[in-house]
Every structure is written in structure tokens, then in C-alpha cells.
Amino acid sequence: MFVINCPYCGERDQTEFSCHGEAHIARPDNPAEVSDEEWGEYLFFRNNPKGIHFERWTHDHGCRRWFNVMRDTVSDKIIKTYKMGDQKPGVTDV
Amino acid sequence: MSNQNRTMYGGRIDRGKVINFVFNGKKYKGFHGDTLASALLANDVHLVGRSFKYHRARGILTAGSEEPNAIVQLGLGARTEPNMRATEIELYEGLEAASQNCWPSVNYDIGSLNNVLSSIFPAGFYYKTFKWPPSLWLFYEHFIRKAAGLGHSPTAKNPDRYEQKFYYCDLTIVGGGISGLLSALAAGRSGCSVLLIDENPELGGYLLDYNFSINEKDGIKYIKNIVDELYSMDNVRILKRTTAMGYYDYNYLTALEKVTNHCDQLSKTLPRERYWRVRSKKIVLAQGAFERPLVFADNDRPGIMMASAGKKYLSRYGVLPGKSVVLFTNNDHAYQTAFEFNDKGAKLSVVDTRDNIDSRIQKKCEDLGIKLYSSSSIISTNGNKKVNQIEVQKVDRKQNELSGECITLDTDCILMSGGWNPAVQLFSQSRGKLRYDNVLNTFVPDKLIQDQIIIGCNNGCFDLSKNLNHSYQEGLNAAKDLNYEIADSINWTGEEEISFTESSVEPYMLGKKKVTKGSKHFIDFQNDVTAADIFLAQREGYISVEHTKRYTTTGMGTDQGKTSNVNALALMSHIHDKPVDEIGHTTFRPPFSPQTFGAIAGRSVDHLFDPERRTSIHKWHEENNAVFEDVGQWKRPYYFPKKKENIHDAVKRECLAVRNSLGMLDASTLGKIDLRGPDTTKFLDMIYTNAWSKLEIGSCRYGLMCNEHGMIFDDGVTTRLGEDHYHMTTTTGGAARVMSWLEEFLQTEWLDMEVFCTSVTEQWTVLSISGPNSRKFLQELTDIDLSKENFPFMKFREGKVCDIDSRVFRISFTGELSFEVNVPSRYGRFVWEQFMQHGKKYNITPYGTETMHVLRAEKGFIIVGQDTDGSVTPMDMNMDWIVSKKKQDFLGKRSFTRPDTMRSDRKKFVGLLVNDKKTVLPEGSHIVEKALKQPPMKMLGHVTSSYYSPILGHPIALAMVKNGSNHLGEKVEIPLMNGKVIEATIADTVFYDKEGNKNNE
Amino acid sequence: MKYSFYNLVRNSFSYHENWEKAWSSPELKPEYDVIIVGGGGHGLGTAYYLAKEFGVKNIAVLEKGWIGGGNTGRNTTIIRSNYLWDESAALYNHAVNLWEGLSSELNFNVMFSQRGLFHLAHSVHDMQEITRRGYSNYLNGIDAEILNQEQVAKKIPHMNMHGRYPVLGALLQRRAGTARHDAVAWGYARAAENLGVDIIQNCEVKGIDISNGKVVGLQTTKGSVKVDKVGLVPAGHSSVLADMAGFTLPINSVPLQALVSEPIKPILDCVIMSNSVHVYVSQSDKGELVVGAGSDAYNSYSQRGSFDMIEHMMAPLVELFPIFSRLKMLRSWGGIVDVTPDRSPIIGKTPVKDLFINCGWGTGGFKATPGSAHVFAETVSKGEPNDIAAPFSLDRHYSGALVDEAAAAAVAH
């Protein structure tokens, strides 16, 4: 049970949030032009690392904003939360 | 005779308050302050239960939450509770308890036959037999299941109430022994908000039963002063009778408080238990330690108990569990118990496995006339329902062999002490790492992961003075860390009559031969796991601790190995001749003690189980006899039966009313979203499959949404209210999903798009009136010009309806002339009633979802989620017309051109007409070309919707059929489960008013 | 030594000191024909069928911890085959057919107990769903009965039929049930070892050697090893192994939790699953209620999950069975499940030649164990999937030919 630091509301209980999988997956600019393979990658294929993971959460029972979380999938420790559109942190930023 | 084992005086019970209770049908008396276990011992009841597998006679082993043996069925009827630890049950007037896992009685238990046959039931025997013939396994299993299990589940609904609580504080301290108390004191004095949790009814922990001093004062009195001071602090909250159950990430701790369990009077308002969810900045673990049993032959007989338990029964409850007592120990500390028993008139002998025993102790034994057998071990015990005799022999610890003559001693009570295991359960749950301490011969906390502190015996320190100083100092440190101005430091001295020397603690000392053959050396008492079973597991290759655990079930009982784990590991270490650290340990998992389901469910039971979402007209529906349907959390009227009507009659009447005159549906549950901003049209173009730029202000349009896989995921009508302003409707079940779908793209993908979405679902109550008379009717109640010319189909108008500011949409889901009147919810019921009243002359008929489904099916309109699942595209539904060819991109478009989505033999949406014109096909039944005598049969598709159509006078169905649109007019068959085969013909999806004139009237 | 009642009695005279090892701990050899990575039920089963039916001689199973310690050892043991789509039905029913003879085949009692499974329907929509699935099962030759409210009430006497979401009916599969999870791993291990398979525990694969697009060896914590063909069956860790071989999978590894009550005398003699009230429960032979529900939504490799998931399965359980409210949770735990977008497994070839994968069983692969192992053994030995396995290729994520059990509102377990 995490405590999640919503970039807008501050620290709140995990049960106010929900997770929506990997972050920083951009929709192809022109889907018509990508191959079936590339489209399949965009739809389904995900980084699923044992270690640092970037993921999207929403503060459902709060400000209803989407934001990004950088979390270690082994210790489950949240390293950083940041707003959508903010630069993806590098491991050295931590 | 009663309370024959009670001492004349002493103990912390209230001898003035006699309490009557019943055990196994017999009446007994105890005192206020007793536990069931202490009261039974006082009454000389030692045989309390039967073991899991062999049905061995079992008594009371411990005096706390670690008890594996004395677990009983408590209470009667709906309040009965299985597997309750007699050692934790506080006695109350009228308490009734009984032994479990025995038949006909605990004294004569047929199951104990298993014990006689036990030689063929070693660990894992069932894997080796009962395999033949396979068909008989269920038969064998029936008997295995009957023999297994412990107590009985209640068979009536639980009448009690359970509450929950979220709690935040600076510091939570688990354990109200001296260590926890001092930490609380230090942190409390420094101003921290402190939560102190202890599972017992009294604070003070282990030392409450011993003679000791703090700063040269009487220790017990000292504890009382600390407790009083803590109670006087506003910033300290104390929870007694509360067990910390789980320790999760981010210092999240759950605890279960017994609120009224221990009371004889049931409370009308107070819960039985309260489940705490605590988040603290720091957690102090001060849980103390559990005494470890010694492993010897037949070490499980009633009358054999832990030394500290014996001490507790004597000191706290004034109960002398035996008169002729043997202390079996490998450490100094347990001698205190021996001396105290001696003091209270018991005849004592001591068997000590060690060669060198402290000379002061030897001397004291001599002085008191206590016979001391050093370098010795108990090698066998006797006694059917209670121990009555033991054999003692010299042990050569180096060779691990027994030697010399066997001495036989008569006894009625054995007190054993094999050292102490810190209660590391919660620490381990918190991801803390353990280390095996070769001096204490047990696991102790090593690496901390969370913001936590471990103190006292919990930390593997058994020196009182050290613990006092450390605990207090850690309380101060915590306060300092949390930026409080800390209270003064104090120098503590503490002294126990005999302290625990860390000299030698031998977990296991018996010759190997002795273990495997003959009698049973129990490791896990509850699950009947013997040393021989551990040997067997190793021999057969179940060498990993985890395999040993699962193969033998050691540590898997209701005590989760609190008494057995370390002994099992030590034995494995001995067998493999490897350090215990290399053997490792199994995973500690929540909860710390078994935790009531009802408390975890809390008040989310009965009418509060899940919200019933209700529209503003709900009460009217109720008053008017509606039968409701659950749609997600919503309650929707399903149909409105009149007196003797069944569903078919009612639906038929409702359908015809709409087709012939006027019907009304509460459509408020549809999702409604207000969209606004300069990019809204562009946004809708991406969200929906069709195009929006040409939609005029004041017009409505039906739209279909696909997910990125190209599959239909919601639909609804969206209306352009202004240049940049739209009102979107969604399906009832899809409302939340659509809202978050929109937000997802706006917030994460198209950050530059200027669109705001606001949910307005409940702002508007929607009354959908439908039928040829709807215009005439509504015109009487509104100032909006409803004429065909001025308010065409798929248009939107604002105005007064029944004098209420309303939004009216001319859209239709029935195929009839229809208006959807939206009024603010507070007026919903008012307008509905006005409609009902003024509509009388048109025989206005309220209808429910079933009628709505029939009417739209007659028109071939789809219901997302019924006619579609998440695997169909708009083209599969023959809805190519709503898929824009011009738009370059919209969500889902790219997926339409994947090979599988373009397959020509995909299932298509079609109508079905049964050839007998009578049978209403089951929704979900499957279609074949030609039925075979028997399955398997190749399926072409399935029926998605199926009804009797009152207006057409015959059944209609909608279906998904492979390449169906190319087979219109062809015959197919639907084999039913009862063997019947129904013939049907593939038809168009529109059954009624194919030209679509009705809604344009 | 054969396991039998006769031998149990015989061995009791020698204090059971003469039982042989169920499997031994051989050293890792320098080279194998086939290596299976992952000593769960699926991996051990694959090795067994490779040796038994497909004539492969030199096989090893590498397990990073102890065999059966992954999801095989931590699932709620539900076995059924009443899946909606033909492809799934064929696969899972192949498994149930094998389950029925498994104890005798392995000479190890895996306690496959066909006590029947009820999928409860709580709404009109649920009724449509179970009817559709029931009919599809029926025509696929899988046993299915659609029961009405009365019939359900009679069969499950202590269930609350009229709660917030009343029980309107159920889909019953009588051939469904449970099995003793650990025994499945142990039984396959013992049988495989009898056929000469090396079962190597505490041997973690850390790297995959690829030469010219073909797998040639593995790097492990016990050294490197040469190999001709490799089958990856690492469940929760499938992405980690795919990473080593240089490709990605359409998989997220998420926690799934379960719990058991204290043991009680028999009170529930079938398996109950409710998708709408969201809980499933059965009673084990030992007497505990085994309870499960949904998975956490975030990726994690910590075998724990968040406790609110456990909390959220308690209220539904008590709602369905108010009589269980006073019972107690004995232990809760978590596993790591590899979830695919369509909730169907991935079986077959990978971008690397002679490297095969069998993963993505997510929250529901225990029931498939023998079937999965059997078709995968064939795939590995022949280099091509058979008809049952073919629809579950990795390619479907590009072509769109998903076997979408999730979309069709079928349940996951």
C-alpha cells in the first residue's frame, strides 16, 4: 500500500489512485503510415522491467489528473512523481 | 471440587468476581481476569483438544497468541467461532466452549485410531496412494476432507458488527511490554503523536509475571506508573486487546481491536471488533519473543507446557498446573519458574541439557531440595490423557548420543524452555531481513528496510538494563528525527531475579536414531509434524525449506509456526550439516494472528455492500411496483407489472403502448458529458468514427467510439449546443469508462487541445417519451414549438417543460416519434408525475429496460455490450455508414486494416427469424449450419438479442453470424441444450418500420 | 519405488527410511539438446512430455529457486475448461482431459477433484454471458449446465441468493474442480526425472547466447551451458527472459493475491466464482477456504501486491456467504502473473530460432498445466506449433487475431 505524492494534491493513500500501465508511449503521428508490426508494438508491446518502471496513474478520488510515476518494480518504492508533459527523469536525476 | 489447582492467594485475577462457564457441556467456575485456558487449568482440565492428523490428546502449551494446541469452538449458534485460542479468550459469564476435531468426545475420540495407524501416514502419504481408480478419488476425498479441518463454520448469518478506522500518527509502537512502554514514554513526553498497540488486556508484557526492579524500585509498580503517565497524555493513544496484523509498504500497518469480544453483554452499538488501518511516520516493533519448545519423544502430551506459560499461569492467574513438576530447559531464565513453582508448593525436578550450570543456580536448587539432572534430556513421556511419567537419560551433546541409565520420574507437569524466538513476523512482512544468531540459536532482525525501529526482546536482546536504556533512547531518537524537541534522557537500571544468560541454547539435541524410529518427536504440534517427517522430507528430496514446509505442512497451522519454525529449521540444519542461515526460512506473511473476515469486510455488508445508484425518479418507480434490473451499480426499472402480470404480459403491454400511443422511460442513467473549448470538434473527430465538423448548432448526431484495437466500445448521441460546446451521451455502463477515455487523451496525448470535459450525468434527469402521441402530448406542457417543421428529427431545443427550464432532444431509440426531455434532477420526479397525470388521456405508460430492448431490437438498433462484445468492429455490425472514409485518423481506424480485422469471414450482425414463428431463442444460444446428432458441432455464430415482438406477433432475434450478411434468407439451425433443434432464417436486422417513417411523423 | 498403498504399508515397517528421492539434484551438464527454463508445472510438464512422447533424450529444466515456487505453488487451484472461444476451449479442454488421468500417469496423486464449478450470474447481463458461454461450451463438447436461481440455491445451501446483487443463476461445469497445486510440480518432476530429465534448482538463467539468430547456449548462475533448443516457461518473468534474447513481449507482470482461512470442517463442496460480486472461493482438502479475486493494476516483481485487494475480496465473500463472516484469514500471499492484452497465453516461436516461449498465462494458467505442457513439448520438438497451439502465437498481436476472453466478459480464472 503506497503513499503516492500527487503532483497536484500531495501525499495521498494509494486507494485514491489507479494505475494505467507504462508511460511515455506516444501514439504514432500518422497511424495510416505505420506497418502492422509498428502498430502492434504501439498497441500491445510494453517494457516490463524488473527495476525502474515509468507508469501512468490517475488521482481518481482526488483531482482527477493523470501524472507519471517512476517506480522500482522490485522494491515497489516510488522514486518520483511528475506531471504529464514533464521531462522523463533519467536514472541520474534521482 | 472446583478450582482445585488455584493457589490460595496471588495472581492478578479478581477473586471476588466468580464467573460461570461451560466447557464440553460441563459447568465450571473461574474468576474475572482468567482466560479460558487458565480457568480450565484451575479446574484441572488438561485435555482440551485433538490434533489435526493423528487426533492425539492435546492440552495447553502456551499462555498467549502463539498457542497451537488449545484451540476450541467458542460460542453457540450464529455466534459460534472455530479455532479460538483458549489462551487468549478472556473469561466472561456464560461462556460456552468445546473441543474440536474429535468425535464423539475429546476423551473418546474415534479419530485417534489414526494415531495407532500413524506409521502408514507419514508426511505426504496421500501423494503416494488413492490414485486408483481415478474415478474413486472423489470418494476417498470425501473421507479425507471429513477427517481434516478443525472447528466448524457457523451455519447462520453473523449477527455482529465490525467497524474500521483509518488512523495517522507519528509513531506506532507494537507491543506494550516494558520496551514498548518506555519508547512510548520517551516519544510521548517529547510531543509525538503515538499509537501504542498491545494484544493483551493489560499492558506490561512479559515482565508482569516476574520479579524484577527498575531503578531499584519494584518493577510492577514502575510499570503501573508508566502506564498511568501514558494514559494521561493527549498525544498518546493506547489500544489494548489489539493485535497488529499486517505490516505493509510505506509503514502501513493493520491491526484488529477486540472491542466487545471479551464482554458477556452484547452491545447494540459497539462493534465486536474494529479493524485499524494505520499509517505512521515511524514504526517501533517491540513485540517481545516467543519461548521455543524442546523436541523430545511424545513432547505433546497434555501437561507439557512452555515454562514461561507455567509461570504466567502461576503468577498472573494463581493457577498451579501441576504438583509434581519437571522443568526441562537449556537456559538459566526458566529457573525462575522452577523456584516460583517450588515456592507455591510443587515438587520440582529440573532436567537441564547443559553441562555447565551457573553455580548460584545449582546452589539454590540444592537449598530448595530441587533435584537437578544436568547434561540430561527427557527421552520419553507417558500418560494417556495427561503426562504422568518421564524417562531421563544423559546426553553427550558433542556426539549427539544418549548414554547411561534411564531414570524414570513420576510427574504431572512438564515445563519446557528451549530458548526464545524474537517475534519477527511483522518485521519480516515489512521486508526486513533476518539473520541467524548462533548464540541465541534463532533468527533476529538484521537489515531494516522501512522507517522502523526494533527494540527489546524483539531485537534479540534479553538484557533488561540494556533494553530499558535502548528503548527509551530510541523513543527520543524517533522524536528527534521527527523534529520534536526531545524530553530529557534518563539512565536506567533494571534487574531480573534470574536473567536470561545467553550461554547455550540448544535447539536440538536428540540422537538421530531415536528420532526416526518409534515414538513421535513433535515439531509442529497443530499439524502433527514430527522430527521423523522432517527427516523423511529431506530423504525424499524436499530439501528446500519451502518444500519441507509444503510437504510436511510444518508451520502451516493456525499459529503459522510461531512455536515450530525455528525447531524445524534447526533440525534441517542438523540433518544437512549446514548452518541455519544457509537453510534459510520460509516467508512470513500477513496476518500475524488469524484475522476475522467480517472485520476486513467492515460495514460493506448488507445494504451498504455496494451503492445502489438511483435516479431522481427512483422512489416513484418503487411506489409503482417496478421490478428493477441491476445495470452496473444503477438500479433501473426492468418492467412495471400490473397486478397479475408476469414479465411477458407487462412487456407486451408496455411495447404496444409505445407503438400505439405513448410510453415513458426513465433514461437518466445514461452518461452525460459536457464538452467545451475551441478544439472540441476536432477532438470529437478523433474520438468518434464519424465526422463532426458539419454538424449544425442545435443538431444531434449518433456516434460510435472504438478503442485503438478498432473494436466498438461505446455509442451515444452527441449534440452541438454551441460553436465550441457539445453535450455527449454515453451508455449507462460505459459512462465512467468514456469519461476517463476522453481525459486520457486530453491529458496525456493531446496536451495542446483546448477541450474541457465535465460530467453532468446526474445534473439532468432524462424522461424519454415515445410513441405516435408524444408530440401532441408534450406540446401541451411546453412552450417549445414541437411542430415537424420547427423541431425536426435529430434536433435540440431549450425551453420550459412544465414550467421548468429544460433541454429537449428529438432523438429516438424506439423508432417511434420521441422526445428526450432533460430537466435538472431536483425537478425530475415532479415532471415525471406531471407527465403521468397529463398523459392519462394518451394512456401514457411507463416502461422499463426490457421494453426498451424489445423496441430497439425491432428496429435493429444495437446495444453495445449485448450485441457487441469487445471483439467487433463497426463493419462487423454493418455500420460502415458511420465510419468516415474521409477522416485521416481517428481512434481505432488504423486497426481496421490489420489482416484479421479485414478477414472476409468475420461474423456479421444479422437478424434471425425462427421458422416455427413461436420459439424465442435463448440469448447466447449458438448457430450451426446443420445440427449434428451430438456435439461437437462447428458454430457459425450466436444469438445476441432475442425477444417476442408484440407488434409483429412473432419472435425476433439478432445474431452475429460468420459472413452472415452474405447469407440473407438462408436457413440455419440452433441446437438447444435439451436436444431440440430450432430452424431459423437469416434476415435483415430491421424488423419493423423498415422505411423509418415512424419517427419522422 | 512405485507409489502405492501397498508400498506405504511395506515401508512403514522400516520407518519409511527406504523411500527414494522424488528427484535428485544433479550437476549442470555442459550441453543439452533441450533446456526448459522455469521449473513450474508448465516447464516440468513440458520436459516430461518431451522425454515421454517426443523422444528427446538430453533435457534439463533450470529453475532459479525451488521447483513449483512460482505461480504453480501459489494459485487458487481452480481447473475448468468452459472458455468462450473455440481456440481457448480446445486448449483448456485438452488440459482437462489430461488432468483426468494425471495421477495414474505420473504415479503421483495430484488430487484432481472434479467437484464442479459454478459461475454465478447476478444480472440479466450476466445471464446472457453465461448462456452464451454455456452454449458455446455445449457445442464444443464441453460439459455445461445453465442453472436457474432455484437450482443454484438447492446446490449451494449456505449461499446468500438475495443480496445486493442477487444470484439469478449459474453456469455449472461438473468436470471442473481443483487439484493439489504443489503435487503437480512434484509429480511431473519425479516422473520427468525417472525419464532422465535433469532438474536443476537454484539455477537462474542470466543470459541467452544467440549466434546468427539462433539460440546456442545459456548463461546461468551455475555456469554456461550449450544447447540446441530452449523453451522459456518463466511465467511472471517472461519479459525478463525475452529481454535477454533481445525482444519484447505484449506482457505486464502484475501481482495477484489470494488468501486462505483457518481450516474448518467441510462446508463448501464445490468451487464458486462470481465475476460481478468479484470473488472466487473453494474449500481445500485440508479444510481452508481458498479465496481469490482481481489482480493489482501496477507492474511488480515483489510477490506481494497491495492489501486493499485482499480487503476488496472480503466484503464480496461475506456478502455471498454471510456465514463465513466469523471465520478468519490465516494467510495471504501474492504471485507475479504475466498478463497479455487478450488474457490468452502466448505459445510458440520467438524471433530467435530454436528459442520457444510459453507464457502469458496470467491469472489462469494452472488449469492448463498438462495441456500447455503437452502442446508446448510438441512445439519445441517439431519446431512448429500444432493445431491447438497455433492460434496462440505471438504474431496475433500484429495481425489482430486476438483470442479475447477478456473482451467477451468471460472470467479470468
Add this chain to the structure above:
Amino acid sequence: MNNDKNHLSPLADKIPINSDNISLQQNEFIGKLNLRVKENDLKAREVIENYFNYILPKLSGEVSGNDEGRVLWLGPNEYLILCSDENKSNIINNLKEKLKESFYALTDVSDYYLTMRLSGPKSIEVLSKACPLNFEKNLLKKNSCAQSYISKATVLIDRLSDEPVFDISVRWSFAEYLWDWLVDSSNEFIVSE
């Protein structure tokens, strides 16, 4: 004008709680407007602030306002304006004029939410049974607000005074559930044995 008599709330039949420890009442209908305007759209914000004569909250949990109304922070870019029921259409229309050029949304949600008032010394005790907020951190002060959930209903809680007085807003369709839940949870603090 709309006929007031016909206002109907699903809580109309519910019996309020009035006790020393806990009180629970249904609030009158008032005007509630959901305002969306970008944080960095200073121009639009100024117009709005000038119009209302108060400033918009900047941070999570802030409430501001004046005698005529209150405004609650719901999220970045999102606020709930509380005003008199009569005034709401005026506000919408006036701002429509003033904000012609701006990207904003002002939506009537007066009936989307129902609001009930929980007060009394035990009210935090009641709420914290199933609301995960840290009341020390989130709702310690008068004029602070927070969104969260209570049991299974998403709520907006607005603290009105230094005494524990809370206005709890919930979606209309959940109102009865929440009310029943609050009554049930207050039980142990009201009835004494």
C-alpha cells in the same frame, strides 16, 4: 421562476441526526458551478476574480470566497463555485459575455452533487472510519477542502469552521448510500446503552 415546492431530494424522507456528538443534515439546494480555466490563463482568471470579487484558490485544498459565495479547489484548472441558487444563471450568462475570447468552461452542476452537513465533536471519528484522508493534514482548518472517498462513494469535503463542521458533496445517485452510511457509522456515538 421554477416552483420551489417541487424541489425534491432523495434525502427528503431521511431523518436528520441531532445529537451532542454528531449532527447530520441535508443542505438546501444552492447554485454549484464547475469552473474550468487554465492555471496559466492569467487574463481569464483576472476577469473571473474581478467578477466574483475573490481570488481563485491556487493550491490543493484551498477554499476562498466572500459573503456571496465560496470557491473550492478541485484540481489544477478546476474549481467549484458555490453561489445562491437564484444567481447561477446570471453568473453563467455574465461570464459568457466577459469571457467570450477565453478558453474556459462554466457548467451548472447544482444537481449533479447533493450536499449534506456533518458536524459535531465525533464527526472526524465517523469520517475516518472509511475515508483515507489524513484530517490533520488535509482538513485541519476552516476553509479547507479535499476530495477523496468515503467507503464506496467519491466525495468532496469542505470544512466550514474551526469546530468540526463539514459539508460533504456527493453525486446525486450516491446520496442515499452515503447518507445511510453516515447514519450507520454515527450510530455508536449517538446511542448510549
